Amino acid sequence: GNSVTQMEGPVTLSEEAFLTINCTYTATGYPSLFWYVQYPGEGLQLLLKATKADDKGSNKGFEATYRKETTSFHLEKGSVQVSDSAVYFCALSGYSGYALNFGKGTSLLVTP
Amino acid sequence: NAGVTQTPKFQVLKTGQSMTLQCAQDMNHEYMSWYRQDPGMGLRLIHYSVGAGITDQGEVPNGYNVSRSTTEDFPLRLLSAAPSQTSVYFCASSWAHEQFFGPGTRLTVL
Numbered sequence: 001g002n003s004v005t006q007m008e009g010p011v012t013l014s015e016e017a018f019l020t021i022n023c024t025y026t027a028t029g030y031p032s033l034f035w036y037v038q039y040p041g042e043g044l045q046l047l048l049k050a051t052k053a054d055d056k057g058s059n060k061g062f063e064a065t066y067r068k069e070t071t072s073f074h075l076e077k078g079s080v081q082v083s084d085s086a087v088y089f090c091a092l093s094g095y096s097g098y099a100l101n102f103g104k105g106t107s108l109l110v111t112p
Numbered sequence: 113n114a115g116v117t118q119t120p121k122f123q124v125l126k127t128g129q130s131m132t133l134q135c136a137q138d139m140n141h142e143y144m145s146w147y148r149q150d151p152g153m154g155l156r157l158i159h160y161s162v163g164a165g166i167t168d169q170g171e172v173p174n175g176y177n178v179s180r181s182t183t184e185d186f187p188l189r190l191l192s193a194a195p196s197q198t199s200v201y202f203c204a205s206s207w208a209h210e211q212f213f214g215p216g217t218r219l220t221v222l
Contacts, residue, residue: 004154032209034210034211036211042215042216043202043213043214043215043216044155044202044211044213045213046210046211049209049210051209089154089155093209098143098145098160098162098206098209098211099143099145099157099160099170099204099206099211100155100157100211101157102147102154102155102156103154104152104153104154105154
C-alpha cells in the first residue's frame with residue numbers, strides 16, 4: 001500500500017539557516033505529492049504540491065522536487081525565519097486519488 | 113466564504129457516551145474526509161465520501177460512523193466513546209487533489 005516516511009524531529013535551526021526535511025514515499029501508480037504545514041493550535045494548510053515526476057513545487061521560499069527515481073520529495077528553504085516554526089507533513093494522494101496518506105510530521109523550531 | 117467549519121472545538125466525554133462531530137463546507141466540493149491526529153502518528157484517515165450518499169472506510173474506521181446526506185455536511189459519529197479515541201479530529205474537503213482542512217475538534221474521552 002501507499003506510505004510516506006519523513007525524517008523525525010524536532011529540528012532546531014537558527015534564523016537564516018538552510019532547511020532540509022527529507023520525505024520518501026512508496027506508492028502504486030503516479031501519486032501527487034504535497035507538503036502541508038501546521039502552525040500551533042491550527043489546522044493544516046497546503047504549502048506546496050507537485051503532480052508529476054520532475055515537477056517542482058514552491059511557495060513562500062520553500063521548494064520540493066518530485067523525484068520518481070529516488071521516490072523522494074524533500075522540502076528545502078534557503079533561509080528560515082522564526083515564523084517558519086511549525087510542524088511539516090509530507091503527503092501523497094492515496095485513497096481514490098483524493099484523501100491523503102500522511103507522514104508522521106516533522107516539528108521545526110527556528111530560534112532568533 | 114467560511115471554507116470548512118467544525119463544531120465543537122473542544123469536547124470531553126465519558127467512556128461509553130456517544131456524540132457527533134459536525135463538519136460543513138461551503139465550497140461545493142464533492143469529496144470530504146475525516147482524519148484523526150495523534151502525537152507521533154501524523155494524520156490517519158477515518159472515513160471519506162466522494163459525494164452525497166457515498167461513503168467509504170479509511171485506515172482507522174472502527175468505532176466511527178459517517179453519513180453524507182448533502183454535499184455540504186459530513187458528520188462523524190462516535191457510537192460508544194473509548195479512551196483510545198482521545199485525539200484531534202480534522203475534517204477536510206477536496207478539489208483538484210488539494211485538501212482544505214477545518215480547524216479541528218479536540219476530543220478527550222475519560
